[in-house]
Amino acid sequence: MPPFGPGRTGPGPFTYCILAMPTLLATLPATAGAHLPVELYADSEAASAAVAAQIAGLIRTRAAEGRPCVLGLATGSSPTRVYEELVRLHREDGLSFQNVISFNLDEYYPMAPGSLQSYVRFMREYLFDHVDIRPENVHIPDGTVPEAQVAAFCQRYEEQIRAAGGIDLQLLGIGRTGHIGFNEPGSGPASRTRLITLDHVTRTDAASDFYGEENVPRRALTMGVGTILEARQVVLLAWGEGKAAVVKRMVEGDVTDSVPATYLQRHPAVQVVLDEAAGAELITRKTPWLRSLPCNWHDAALVRKAVTGLARTVSKPLLKLTDEDYNENGLSELLAQSGPAYDLNIRVFNELQHTITGWPGGKPNADDTYRPERAAPFPKRVLIFSPHPDDDVISMGGTLLRLVDQGHEVHVAYQTSGNIAVFDEDALRFADFAAEYDQMFQQNDPAGEQFYQRVADFLHTKAPGQVDSAEVQQLKGVIRRGEARAALRYAGLDPTTRAHFQDLPFYETGRVRKNPLGDEDLRLTMELLNRIQPHQIYAAGDLSDPHGTHRVCLAAIFESITRLKASGTPWLDDCWVWLYRGAWQEWDIDQIEMAVPLSPQELTRKRRAIFKHQSQKDRPLFPGADQREFWQRSEARNRTTAKLYDELGLPEYEGIEAFVRWEF
Template sequence: MDTAAQLRAERLPTTIYADSEQASVAVAQQIAALVRQRAAEGRMCVLGLATGSTPTRLYEELVRLHQQEGLSFRNVISFNLDEYYPMAPDSLQSYVRFMREYLFDHLDIQPENIHIPDGTVPQEQVAEFCRRYEEQIRAAGGIDLQVLGIGRTGHIGFNEPGSGATSRTRLITLDHITRTDAASDFYGEENVPRRAITMGVGTILEARHIVLLAWGEGKAAVVKRMVEGDPTDSVPATYLQQHPHVQVVLDEAASAELTRVKTPWLVGSALNWQDAATVRKAVTWLARTLQKPILKLTDEEYNENGLSTLLAESGLAYDINIRVFRQLQRTITGWPGGKPNADDTDRPERATPFPKRVLIFSPHPDDDVISMGGTLLRLVDQGHEVHVAYQTSGNIAVFDDEAIRFAEFVADYDEAFRLDEQPAETLYRRVADFLHQKHPGQVDSEEVQRIKGLIRRGEAKSACRYAGVPAQNAHFLDLPFYETGRVRKKPIGEEDIRLTIDLLQRLQPQQIYAAGDLSDPHGTHRVCLAAIFEAIRRLQAAETVWLSDCRVWLYRGAWQEWDIDQIEMAVPLSPQELTRKRRAIFKHQSQKDRPLFPGADQREFWQRAEERNRTTARLYDQLGLPEYEAIEAFVRWKFELVPHQEPEKGNK
């Protein structure tokens, strides 16, 4: 694009990669080059390091470079940004433990060169500790390269809104949004520490070079404010604009709200107006901006809103409007599995074969009905052979009290029917004793994990029965990456991919649905999708015949919806179908009333889903298309056109 035009919007140098995998590898190579350069000069390399899910893949790549390519860290001194307070170093949520597990235990860095804020310092000594931390940074010669993430409040480190550009290392109180975002790590917001020790903004700005990483749609809005907004202490990350050597590194999802990505015509980008997707994006944006139906847009409105080049290349507004209107109109279908004996030229799905063998992948045991419950019901009603594959047990999202209740039921049932000499009572006692003594954030025993998994499995079976999916068509994969008992999971492994391939080969579906929502708080959706993609790519490489007659549709869950210009299949729901969908969601009783990990949105999942579906329907209506009660939206993954990529390995 026109660099000068881009800079009119962007105030920080920003690089966008296709995905976080490529971005993390690129930054790791940059760090490795700096470490080697300093070693060649006979100098120490001082790195400022961040924690959280964002840098995990970066750290994995640094470990790989050390173990496989001989990159030494003996000349590296590290300073971490922050730590919760109070926090014991061996706690599950400790950043000391995080850094050891993801990085330090796998490198040859000298232990005395590792510096992390101490969450065990007595409160009356914290100020002195922070002063000494700053002195240690200065004694090391200052930070050569500082790695940062960004929180939804715009915080860097734990510098919450209100932190000034000159703030130093100190004890701070965490913002409510930050604590909400951390709730899944601590098994509930009530367990999240209210304070933390953090480097200050001023401390960060003294680093010679700064690299800020951001992944996912959930970061897109705050990334835009940081990159394009005015410096303000309400978004501390905007103070990075004052630094001479900053890089902002994004994946495509995190860049979605940047002007050059969302509305590139406003910054003078040279666009291909022969590309139908680009035109559709521009026209739907114009209609929504002006709050007008597409067919009522005029030549003057195109010209006055930065789209004069579109008119110049593509003709009258009238013709463009009709073309885009018809594109949107063709996405709407009441036959998600394809309509038999119909001309499918302009339909999202092909008419044959009919009925189809349909496989719906559900990352957690309720994502199927939350995200596409209306479509699932429609597929069953229309006679397709519907299978649901529950990829993980979902056991960490069950309250302890639910596990006790079910163990108590087994004991009471055993006593009522006198089945044996009270083995169930023994089970109940073990479970109850463990949970009553359990500390906040402590990993459940294997027995408790199994009970919680069975609770989720029973609810999924109940929802399937309600929807008309036969019991033998509900498949529970229990992918191993998830089974840690902790929010932080293992990297995706060969067993996860093998289980996915085995199911695909056994069923050989003609239609697949998968969760394309990458904004869920714990990243499980992202890893589950990576397992599916890698399984399909391997089957494709093996020239698997049935794949040529299969289409993959991506839905989104409780966290985000597809933009209107991205939607390729829109399934309208009647008021009655929306009620049926709600009842299917209600079968997941352990997630009802108050989910254990609600994320930033405190509403119940059925409320989020209904509002999202109604909002999509309203958008279609506002653009001049038919008015529906609700719409579920899908995007097709054209896997035959996607080059091979390694699945994302980091997860939290």
């Protein structure tokens, strides 16, 4: 069931560093509807800690037996927290890696081991440089092998695995194409370590790591599916909403080479470890009643999910559902407990109707009994947190405009500079402008001229994937700030008093990989909260952005509020937190707690505010899986949400922005 909705509170799957206890939500065995066993955790932190503990136990067991522990290791974002926890266990609990032999799944080809995107470098930075593993026991496919020797290298890699006694535990992630390792669609169950051509989708997903798809290698070395299936145990990790669809195909679909991960169904010892978001599309989570699983029909959120899902399945408005519709679609138990259909329909229809409001800050002097926001105080102090300098207008631009128009004191906090998302040619254009400006007005500023000359010299000689110099990072940050100020001015706000550029330190690495959330990030966030003392906070609950920045930014807000609450901060007693989405996906209709309708004119105004972010048009540097421009994605999601309300029998609008409340 969803983590939010009527009557649901708490951090749910969005926690990053708040939950003190790892939370295993469910163990779902393989059944007639699911071909692989699943372990479902509240969040990726808890799941990663559990997997790290399992690996640590295996290492210690093998050491006690006087045997090596052979691990197959993966790269990418999924296993990073597992490795960080293993490093912690080594430092704090004495876990030794002296008996560990490792074999990595894959490597881009060609790829120098010192390159930023190299998996050799990845493994060193996340694990090998921080534990006592013997260098001779580390094996990673070599991206520098001459092409004429690749076949021999791959055969030797297979022989080394066999000589080590085979892999005891293989760690895996899963790509959007269903690949494991770099075994793209078409890879068969007998495939072995080899050179493979990467799928276009895989290269698109990797574009953010390489600062553009054009820089992504077209080939890679990878263990084969057959090699992976020979491991004694396989643990596959998947986090976030973006993996939910392919996880469903892997767990519940038929075995097919178009989704190579489905071959894991033939393995006798597989664990699929998910956070709640990645498991959201599984039948046992999305529609458990269709598998005759026990359902708590006293849970209002589950009832709302079931009834809205039924209406969409049979293509009927809520108020036209019949007893037969419920009985014929696996909901006879719900009907028996809470029916007849008329009563259920009215109940859920009213819940959805009460989410709709044209007053996101609360309507003054009005009965707010059935409104999502309270009427008083009015006007409110509103603080909108925007992870990047454009998330505010992309994801909730219509609501922002509405809040300003209705007289609230609106502040926007831009949590990161967003500097890595600016094309080099845009930076050069601004450097050229600065030089022309200096000449035009005969300022003859030697320091400024030298600054921009250094920027131009660096960018003209910059290698693909090279980290920007500090000066280029600074210039690109200035570009993003200027665009954010322009958008706020268009919305009717004075950026000198209402824009707050936090530049949280975790982000400022100049690279796609960021630092962990730190004390300074929290200090800056708590200081801003205490200074503004908002009655409303808006934050990005959209966690499928390619780099995970949204996840860390939300963690900074949650942890800061948690600490302020624990210290007895009084203004928090009158503060509500609303989570928005929009850039990467939208809330499901059964989760929405506040729906702000947009007219055609408001949707146009929102689009114009997004257009102020010129460096992100016409093609953002890091588009993720969706190749459309951000304004196109945003409008499509707003219109889709409005269409869903309309199809369920609610009023028809041009668009709707949706929010879920987090009660701390």
